Amino acid sequence: MSEPRKLEVLRAIVEDYVHSREPVGSKALVERHHLGVSSATIRNDMAVLEEEGLIAAPHTSAGRIPTDKGYRLFVDRISQVKPLSAAERRAIHSLLEGPDDVDDILERTVRLLSQLTNQVAVVQYPHSNRALVRHVEFVLLAPQQVLVVLIADTGSVGQKVIEAGSAVGDEALMQLRSRFLGSITGTQLALLPQVLPSVVALCPPELRGLAQTLANGLQALSDTSREERILMAGTANLARSNVDFPLSIGPVLEALEEQVVMLRLLSDMGDDPRGVTVSIGRENPYDGLAEASVVATGYGSGAKVGILGPTRMDYPTTMAAVRAVARYLSRILGG
Amino acid sequence: MSEPRKLEVLRAIVEDYVHSREPVGSKALVERHHLGVSSATIRNDMAVLEEEGLIAAPHTSAGRIPTDKGYRLFVDRISQVKPLSAAERRAIHSLLEGPDDVDDILERTVRLLSQLTNQVAVVQYPHSNRALVRHVEFVLLAPQQVLVVLIADTGSVGQKVIEAGSAVGDEALMQLRSRFLGSITGTQLALLPQVLPSVVALCPPELRGLAQTLANGLQALSDTSREERILMAGTANLARSNVDFPLSIGPVLEALEEQVVMLRLLSDMGDDPRGVTVSIGRENPYDGLAEASVVATGYGSGAKVGILGPTRMDYPTTMAAVRAVARYLSRILGG
């Protein structure tokens, strides 16, 4: 039996199954695809594929469906990226055009991606370690409460309310403001932990306590500014795509709500923006996603975009969409 | 037939149905509740209730289930608020205690509420029209891009990137910054539309164009600061509560994703923090929520908190939880 044909059969099975949602049998296969052989031959091939764990039969006399391993092989070696339709390209172009907020852009990106793929789309806030401090602001909210604001040159704004142990004087705050402004404007967020202590040390002793508190706040902000946050859209697609197919959607929703889980998941994936990474079914570290696949890639400097859907999904198209969107994101937000 | 008993029967039906998820019949009713009459009598009562449209039978020989109208009557006249358990009170107390960010507090609130009720919890960002401008900052991101930041005394921070038509000078920006700072610090956000034009008018002619652009940005921020945003948690509960009951969860997820829909929904509801408003099934303006109920109330100065769940829910307990959480929120964020 020829190796190329075997792969061809697997490809046909995956494609038909993704399309019809029903186990596909040997006869249907020869009818729909013009492989030049008879159903009996296909049956032999299928027996081999099954032995290799690439496909499985739900019960004795039904067709075969791909296993996780089968999808894996399909994704790795067989599928070829489908080009996006002109309409899709246009959608990406126009939707991501308004030169707005980072938040805005991400929001629209995730919406677009979910519509494009009919899956749940997920995007991680861009890493801004390389971002530079553009501005620092301390605002007295209450006698013992200070709002610390950290603005990066990327336009991302971090904020945090901190409690000072004792009443804070307005002049003291102003003085510290200019000190911090002078010494950390222009430094990388990532370097703040190293720079801040010296700023504090240079403060006059009576201000040092407050300075330390503020520095802590700033440092916390620079951590948070690495934006361990994700945005998602299209959860309703989960229900739709499973209308007569029982992927238990509960666990998936749970996973989606746990930002920690999603972040972990995304960061476990490759971030080469040229290719996308796919994690299929039980390959996923999280049990609730045993029947789901994640297609993701990196953009900008290491943050991720991707989608989550049932293992039975149209990988080529989905991968193309994810890749295209990631590219646009990189371009817009600056890679 | 006695009017009080009729209501008692309705109450029993609602409670049993909520608890068991199954249509409840006359016999089961007399067994579980010690109404002093026989099942035949109950049957008569039930016939009347059905005539009045308060209950319905899914098919000839099954028990009855409450209609939307039945739930309505139950909520309005029959149910009495259940006090929260000590553990629940404690949970509210402790979870909302850390004196952090508004964002933080809301985040935890919505999580807590969803756990407390086992439903999807929703909270609207607090209205801050009454908030005062605490600080304004303009940051030059790129030659033609200015980041406008507006900080309110409530600790809420608004940000927006705006495009200036032409290159912006650093000194010009600084000058405008102090002008704006001087003239609008301390004014109510809600009054900005009236105050800003005069600030612009007083600018030297060569800066007026930029000033106008910045003013527009600020005004937009003061609108957004009314925070037409909502936060939610617990969507996984939708799947759980319907594990063997087909509330079609797709449309509900769609509604939840459309912030506009949810905002509309919430703002249509009463905001008296002492009582909660309930919108049941088809009473909801949005079709996708025909099988869902919303329990909500106002907190602080008019924003809403609430939950969304299947019409078949434990209204008394849920209402108690929503009310309690709203009260705490009001207290913490200052009503």
Added chain:
DNA sequence: ACTTAGCACTCAACATGCCCAAGTGCTAAC
């Protein structure tokens, strides 16, 4: 004027048995 026991009736849910179509694996021939 209510309440109740009794009874005939209805109907979803479950079970049983049957058949069919789809699909497989195997063997023997090409």
Added chain:
DNA sequence: GTTAGCACTTGGGCATGTTGAGTGCTAAGT
């Protein structure tokens, strides 16, 4: 290595029977 043919398996659909919960009504009891 491929193919036709065939026996075999099995889930799904369908028609049929049975059961039990639940109703509505009537007639009798208070």
